[in-house]
Amino acid sequence: MAEAAAKSVLGTISRGHLECPICCCRFTDPKILDCLHSFCLKCLDKLIRGQPPGTNEIICPVCRRGTAVPDTGLQGLPNCFFLSSLVDEFNKQERLLGDAPADTRTCEQCDDGLEAVSWCLDCDGNICQKCLDMHRKMKSTKKHRIVNLDQSRRHEPLMELRKKDYPQCNKHAHHELCFYCETCKTLACGKCAALDHRTAEHEYREVADAMRSYRQDVGEILQSFDKSREEFKVADNSLTHARNRLKIKVARACTDITTKEEEEIAKIRNKSRHLRDKVTQIGKERDDKFDEVQKSNRDKIERAEQIVATVNDLMQQADDFELLDLKPKVMHNLEFQDELEFEQAQHDLSFIGVKCQDVVADTDLGEVHQEENWQLKEEFGEKGDEDGQFQCAAGVACLSNGDIAVTDIIKHQLMMFTSTGEYKTIIGQERLKKPQGVAAASDDLLLVTDDEIHVKVFDSSLEFIRQFAPSQNEEDDDTDSWLTGIAGDQGNRIAVADSGRKVISLHNFNGSLITTMPYDVYDSFGVIALNERVIFANFFESKLICTTYTGDEVFNVNTLLDGEPVGPWGVCCDDAGDIYVSVGLQGGGGEVHHYSPAGVFIGRVVCGLHSPCGLTFTPSGDLVVADEVSVKILQRV
Structure with missing residues (x-):
């Protein structure tokens, strides 16, 4: 079974790495083209014979790149010695597996049938102890390279052993190739260096130095x-x-x-x-x-x-x-x-x-x-203390019927408007003490952060349903909470920004804690929970941050305008996942900026706003901005 398994492995490796792409057989006299693909010499010869007469270029069958035929013909193409060595080694191993038991090998130098103890690289065969002694005594074989049979059984590549010998110069007999001429891009022996590469324009170095430089150059390119x-x-x-x-x-x-x-x-x-x-x-x-x-x-x-x-x-x-x-x-x-x-x-x-x-x-x-532009579609509200008027509109959310909920952080109210801006109803201080952020959840439920420590849930008629306190889910934490931004995802999970404790907590819809992520979310009215990610803003550090629900940071980018930092307030996403951020300018006023889902700035959506804070999208794709003393609805044109 071991022998069968070994043959199967050898066959698999042979098919995957040692077979010519043209003939699908093991390489015979493999040649390397300029594109670094290798083919049998006979296959290349057959390939070029099929081309029009006078063609002096071989088109690689794999990548279709051309290689010029050398003046000396196909024989002048570089040999792929390491493939030849591997093929020889595989052929040898297959013969051994086929001709001898898996755990016993006999000498190939004599007819005594003695057990082999070594392997002669130059004779390419097993030898017994007796033949090994003769090898070391005879003048013709005493310099042969001998390795232990265990080393051969481990299938050590023959090419690794051959590296110990220096190739001989083709031009000067018995002279080893020990230099590389960078000018001529060729190997040279000492005699070549003295005769053919001695002038000043020839830059040559020892093989080891040339290889170090060569490997360094290749390494830098691969690193790049x-x-x-x-x-x-x-x-x-x-x-x-x-x-x-x-x-x-x-x-x-x-x-x-x-x-x-x-x-x-x-x-x-x-x-x-x-x-x-x-x-x-x-x-x-x-x-x-x-x-x-x-x-x-x-x-x-x-x-x-x-x-x-x-x-x-x-x-x-x-x-x-x-x-x-x-x-x-x-x-x-x-x-x-x-x-x-x-x-x-x-x-x-x-x-x-x-x-x-x-x-x-x-x-x-x-x-x-064919180009994305925005224009003001609707604006409602004005500064004042009456119902439907604002002192500081901050949070905004939109229900499925288009109704818009707005929190006023000075009047401490949550007001409801129709999609066209008509005032409908209000939740006053009898049920909300200090409302901050607001978000729409599934089934048209409204989530409101209130009195700095509670999340309160209302239905579309603004009827109170329940509440929970995220800070009570943290043990041994006596830091005062200040809940600001809030969001609900499609899986009925709630993300809450706590600017006091500098955390974002993720909850089930019943208020139970899932996880807490430590992040400075100071004055963040913008939080998005979408596709297992939380996106939020930090105004004073001019940061737009995205993390996974497990706390792994996806991106952390500076919010800039003409190279200068601008503080982000509100954050929301459209149906394609693009991010929209309201920012306040240092000289007053504000804008809405557009970012890709990867946090890359794309451009401005609208300029000249009063003091934009909360953002949301309507079911029809319009952008709603809580702009302190009014609410603006922008549409793409």
Whole structure:
């Protein structure tokens, strides 16, 4: 069974690494092309014979790169010695497994059938003790290289043992190759160095020094390639997100079109179909562009990975002389690193929307907007002490029917408005003492942080349901709590920002504690709990931070404007996962900024606000901003 298993392993390794891609047989006289792929000499000869007469280039069957045929013909291509050695070693091991018992080997030098004790590398065979003694006495064999049979049984690669000998110079007999000429890119013996490489323009060094420099150069290039891998990941992720966002926006645009179509279905069906196709076509064209860029990036990295893998194999398996002989080709292949660049996603192309209009006679149903812009759709409220007026609107949340809940941290109230800004009702100090943040949870329940220590739950009619105190879930913690931001995710979990204890606590919907993450969330009215991540802001440190539910940091970025730090207040996400942040400016006023899901700044959404704080999205995709003395509703145009 052991012998069968060994044969199976050898066969598997042979098929995976030692077979020519053309003939699918083990390599015979393997040659290396410029792209570092190897093929049998006879296979290359058959390949070039099939090309038009006069062709002086071999096209690699694997990667389709060309290699010039040397003036001396295919024999002039570099030999792949380490593959030849491996094939010889595998053939030898298979013969041994087939001709002798798994645990016994006989001498191959005599007919006495004695047990072999050693292996002669130069005779390439087993020898017994008697023949070993004769080897050491005879003048013709006493310099043969002998290894213990145990070493051979461990399948030590023959090429590793051959590294101990220096190759002989082809030009000067009995002279070892001991120098490498950097100018000529070739190995040389002492006589070559004295005769052919003696002038000043020839820079040559000993083989060991040349290999150290060679390995260092290759190592630096491969290390630089690791950075390219990271750049590729960033570019690939940005393209994937842009494509997903584009799909979501295309779907939303088509939904808006369909809604308008249903309003005037009798007269606009044909025009609706035309406009929807136009949106879809634009989306497809842009997606094709993203796909082309993404495929190009992946092709680049795949080709680069192939080169790196091949070079790594060579660096690990070939001996120094073979590597130096192949140095021009290896370094030429590694030149890809200098030009390896990955194209990032053009974020502007990931947006598509539609502005619908009333249709009359021969006008279109609407127009396609291929760039993302925002405009004020609605504004309600004013400064004052009356119902429906604000002293400091801070937190904001939106229910599924479009109703908007707003907390006023000076008047200590939570007010409810319709989607068009009409005042509906209020929760005063009889049920809320000091409301701060507000969020909408599942089933249109409202979560409110109140009196600095409680989270209170109300239904859509503002009827009180229950409350819990996150600080009471922490033992041996006498720090005063100050609950500000709050959010609920799709799994009915609640994230609460405690600026007093500088933590974010994650709870089940009944208030029981899941975990606590230590983070400074001072004055953070913006907290998002989405897809197992929590995103929040720190105003005084000008930070936008994202962590997983287990506390692992995803990103931690500075919020800047023209290179200067700006303090973030509110945070929310759209249906594609993009992040929107309200910021306060040092000279007064505020803006809303747009970030990617990876925390990369994209651009400004709106400028010239009074003092924006809480943010949320309506079911139709409009952005609602609590702007201290009013609430503004922004729509994409």
